[in-house]
Amino acid sequence: MDWLGPEEWKAVALSLKVSFWATLFSLPLGVFVAYALARWTFPGKHILNGLVHLPLILPPVVTGYLLLLTFGTRGPVGGVLAEYGIVFAFRWSGAALAAAIMAFPLMVRAIRLSIEAVDPKLEQASSTLGAPPIWVFATVTLPMALPGIIAGAILAFAKAMGEFGATITFVSNIPGQTRTIPSAIYAFLQVPGGEASAMKLVIVSVVVAMGALLLSEVIGRRVAARVGGR
Amino acid sequence: MLEVGIRHSFGDFSLDADFTAPSGVTALFGRSGSGKTTIINAVAGLLTPDEGRIVWQDTVMLDTSRAINLRPHRRRIGYIFQEGRLFPHLSVRQNLGYGARFAPKSAARESMGRIVEMLAIGDLLDRRPGALSGGEKQRVAIGRALLSAPELVLADEPLAALDEERKAEILPYFERLRDEISVPILYVSHSASEVARLATTVVALEAGRVVGQGTAAEVLGDPAILPVGAREAGAVLTAHVKAHHPDGLTELEAGGIALFLPTVNAAPGSRLRIRIAAHDVMLSRKRPEGLSALNILHGTVHSVRPGDGPGALVALDTPAGRVLARITRRSAQTLELSSGVTAHAIVKTVSVAASDVGAAGVA
Numbered sequence: 001m002d003w004l005g006p007e008e009w010k011a012v013a014l015s016l017k018v019s020f021w022a023t024l025f026s027l028p029l030g031v032f033v034a035y036a037l038a039r040w041t042f043p044g045k046h047i048l049n050g051l052v053h054l055p056l057i058l059p060p061v062v063t064g065y066l067l068l069l070t071f072g073t074r075g076p077v078g079g080v081l082a083e084y085g086i087v088f089a090f091r092w093s094g095a096a097l098a099a100a101i102m103a104f105p106l107m108v109r110a111i112r113l114s115i116e117a118v119d120p121k122l123e124q125a126s127s128t129l130g131a132p133p134i135w136v137f138a139t140v141t142l143p144m145a146l147p148g149i150i151a152g153a154i155l156a157f158a159k160a161m162g163e164f165g166a167t168i169t170f171v172s173n174i175p176g177q178t179r180t181i182p183s184a185i186y187a188f189l190q191v192p193g194g195e196a197s198a199m200k201l202v203i204v205s206v207v208v209a210m211g212a213l214l215l216s217e218v219i220g221r222r223v224a225a226r227v228g229g230r
Numbered sequence: 231m232l233e234v235g236i237r238h239s240f241g242d243f244s245l246d247a248d249f250t251a252p253s254g255v256t257a258l259f260g261r262s263g264s265g266k267t268t269i270i271n272a273v274a275g276l277l278t279p280d281e282g283r284i285v286w287q288d289t290v291m292l293d294t295s296r297a298i299n300l301r302p303h304r305r306r307i308g309y310i311f312q313e314g315r316l317f318p319h320l321s322v323r324q325n326l327g328y329g330a331r332f333a334p335k336s337a338a339r340e341s342m343g344r345i346v347e348m349l350a351i352g353d354l355l356d357r358r359p360g361a362l363s364g365g366e367k368q369r370v371a372i373g374r375a376l377l378s379a380p381e382l383v384l385a386d387e388p389l390a391a392l393d394e395e396r397k398a399e400i401l402p403y404f405e406r407l408r409d410e411i412s413v414p415i416l417y418v419s420h421s422a423s424e425v426a427r428l429a430t431t432v433v434a435l436e437a438g439r440v441v442g443q444g445t446a447a448e449v450l451g452d453p454a455i456l457p458v459g460a461r462e463a464g465a466v467l468t469a470h471v472k473a474h475h476p477d478g479l480t481e482l483e484a485g486g487i488a489l490f491l492p493t494v495n496a497a498p499g500s501r502l503r504i505r506i507a508a509h510d511v512m513l514s515r516k517r518p519e520g521l522s523a524l525n526i527l528h529g530t531v532h533s534v535r536p537g538d539g540p541g542a543l544v545a546l547d548t549p550a551g552r553v554l555a556r557i558t559r560r561s562a563q564t565l566e567l568s569s570g571v572t573a574h575a576i577v578k579t580v581s582v583a584a585s586d587v588g589a590a591g592v593a
Contacts (some may be wrong), residue, residue, distance in 0.1 A: 121313070122315055122317060124302070124315075125315040126317070126328070127301070128275075128305075129308070129332065129375075129378045130332030130378055131303055131332055132303050133301075133303075135332070140317060143319050144318075227318060
């Protein structure tokens with residue numbers, strides 16, 4: 001793609017990488033948390049629900065700063081991880097972490113709704129047929145909630161592509177390392193003559209976002225038809 | 231043998247039921263709200279009662295006093311739900327095969343081919359539940375429960391959600407189940423005719439209490455046990471098919487008495503169960519003559535139970551078995567009916583509904 005310059009291309013590739021890994025790693029946890037919120041009653045459920053939704057309500061800069069405090073090399077978690085060679089601060093992996101946390105509420109909401117829509121009577125039927133709980137989940141709950149899980153994943157991916165505030169606060173704006181599309185657009189707009197590059201990235205953003213939405217529609221519909229028993 | 235003892239309360243309702251279920255079909259019989267579904271869900275492990283003990287053969291499934299409560303998937307049951315509850319995302323074949331993989335390797339199991347043939351669902355295997363009719367769904371649900379290699383089958387009003395035609399379509403499959411498959415069945419129903427046709431043992435429930443237990447003929451013929459009310463009362467007779475007559479009647483024989491019914495689809499020699507609704511029976515002290523009714527059974531009055539309204543329920547012991555008649559209290563007085571007097575029961579041939587006649591299986 002000659003249309004994009006090397007700088008811009010780097011930003012697009014990094015954004016895709018960051019969003020991909022952010023979605024992939026948060027998905028299992030997202031399904032687990034969504035299932036817990038949908039099906040279990042336990043002390044502290046409201047607190048868990050609040051924590052999950054916090055990034056949606058807090059200013060992204062605050063989330064980013066809290067991440068920096070926690071996962072920075074001198075932070076309580078970051079310090080421990082650094083001893084094992086895992087560093088998030090000012091790395092692309094940190095951008096992925098920030099994106100995952102910011103996208104998490106959207107992902108959990110979509111998946112939770114779809115799990116709540118699975119009739120518990122079918123799960124009961126599965127258990128009377130001899131299926132242990134984990135199998136009930138794997139063969140009934142999970143496949144039936146699949147449209148929502150896919151929608152949640154794509155929504156999270158799109159959100160991760162656009163994450164800016166927490167990312168720039170946590171991992172700064174380092175070309176090739178942490179300069180994702182939004183950071184790049186911001187940087188291009190700070191220098192004279194950068195508008196053309198910024199506009200190209202804006203177009204890429206719109207295309208990726210629209211593509212993600214369309215894809216989730218199509219996949220969602222197919223899976224829903226299959227799950228719907230037709 | 232299944233032993234059940236359950237005490238449970240929620241809201242205004244309290245359940246205190248003890249009974250045993252031998253092999254064959256044990257019907258939990260009572261009107262809605264009598265606690266039938268609570269009991270069956272407790273046996274399945276889907277509900278934990280406040281107190282209780284449920285023992286199947288040597289397996290203690292539940293004993294609250296010893297803090298034993300097996301999870302549903304460890305109870306080796308096959309549950310046929312009222313609404314089928316087929317997995318919509320799986321094909322019929324996958325639904326049928328679902329439970330088999332969880333059964334122990336050593337478990338005695340039915341072959342898929344035999345069950346598919348018995349339930350006549352061979353043409354449906356590649357379809358999804360969304361494309362099945364209500365009766366087809368229920369047949370697949372029966373097959374799915376049987377193929378999970380259960381030691382005990384539970385059925386919660388499996389016909390209640392179906393219309394009369396579909397009921398008539400499914401009932402014979404349950405009769406075949408009772409007669410051909412050795413697995414015991416606990417069958418919940420509020421329908422006297424279903425219970426009359428299927429049950430080997432009846433456990434009658436009223437407001438959370440067991441009010442009677444015995445064979446279908448014993449419980450349904452006992453005027454003191456009316457779990458679904460006098461209107462539904464009716465006794466059960468067992469009869470042999472003697473011959474089919476060209477005028478559209480089937481001749482049966484029960485205890486030396488000839489009975490005529492509209493043509494019954496059963497070979498001569500086969501045993502049938504016939505439920506005779508109490509409101510279709512007339513009584514006469516003398517043997518009636520010049521009467522159009524073909525079925526006249528002589529016997530001795532066992533008891534007369536006056537109802538709350540103008541009616542009374544008379545139990546008459548005949549050579550064919552116990553017959554119940556619902557007459558007015560005034561008639562009972564006029565005829566001087568009381569325990570020990572002789573009387574004749576008159577049953578119109580055409581008043582016996584086809585749905586009240588079913589296979590009786592082997593004695």
